[in-house]
Amino acid sequence: MMRTDGYLLDHQQTETGQRSDAFATLFDPTTFRHMASFGLGSGWRCWEVGAGDVSVISWLAKKVGPTGKVVATNTDTSWVTSPPRAPVEVRVHDVGVDEPPGEGFDLVHARLTLAHVAHRERALHSMIRALRPGGRLLVEDADLALQPLACPEESGPEQHLANRLRHAVRTLLADHGVDPSYGRRLPRLLREAGLRGVEAGAYFPVASPACAALESTMIRGLRAQLVSAGLATDEEIDRHLTNVASGTMDVTTVPLISAWGRKA
Incomplete structure (x- = not known):
């Protein structure tokens, strides 16, 4: 039911494609904007940590060109469908x-990864160690506790149920070692690790078809765990999925905190 690296959603589930598409639609523009601001270009060596689909990897590959390199790592690479x-x-x-898969990287990036890693501090220092002097680290993670609602405007029973299930998901993740407040700590953690010029920002989509798609795939993927943990019933989950599919609710995602800095 849970992978050994702390993820409750694995790459084998039928919803994987839809979930990856929703992540890309919602978060890729923000990620790419930050990377572009670093001067990313031809010949750069990049490490994509916790890669789970091809959108970021493909974008990086185009930017670095044939003289560059993109190393994509994960504990599960079954999402790779072709060499x-x-x-x-x-x-x-x-x-x-x-140990890091190399050294002297110009850019190391992890999105929605470290909050799920058991040894987060070691992981962060490993990523920094892999950078060349002056190299850039970009870490992006959610903060479930910063904005815990699925529907900020709780205008009816549908929104109330959505918010109750979002709380159940947060409880489930915390019980399995996921840090629900990790995103807000990223700027401090990067400074304490010795990075220079640390900055951070947040992206919080309030309503879009991609938000609804992500909500549906997440709830379907966690259904068995939510029910077995006594956090929700099958009837509640079915009702919520029907409500989301109706398109009448403004469903949000968890805020994504992006923090970046430069190795001295």
Whole structure:
């Protein structure tokens, strides 16, 4: 039911494609904007930590070109459906346990990854150690506790149920070692790790078809765990999925905190 790296949602589930598409639609523009601001370009060496789909990897590969390199790592690489082509290299790797897959990287990036890693501090220092002097680290993670509602405007029973299920998801994740407040701590953690010029920002989509799609795939993927933990019933989940599919609710995602800095 849960992968050994702390993820409750694995890459084998039928919803994976829909979930990846929703993540890309919602968060790729923010991620790419930050990366572009670093001057990312031809010849850069990049490490994508916790890679779970191809959108960020493909964008990086186009930016670094044939003289660059993109190393994509995860404990589960079953999402790779065809052999990667240069400059991309995919490796099985646990960022909280294994040594970095190289050194001298110009950019190291992790999105929605570290909050799920058991050895977060070791993982963060491993990522920084892999950077060249002056290299950039970009860490992006959610903060479930910062905005815990699925529907900020609780105008009826549908929104009330959505918010109750979002609370149940937060409880489930916390029980499995996921840090629900990790996002807000990122700026301090990067400064304390010795990075220079640390900055951070937040992205919080309030309503879009991608938000609804992500909500549906998340709840379907966690249904068995929510029910077995006594946090929700099948009837409640079915009702909520019907409500989301109706398109009448403004469903939000969890705020994404992006923090970045430069290795001295």
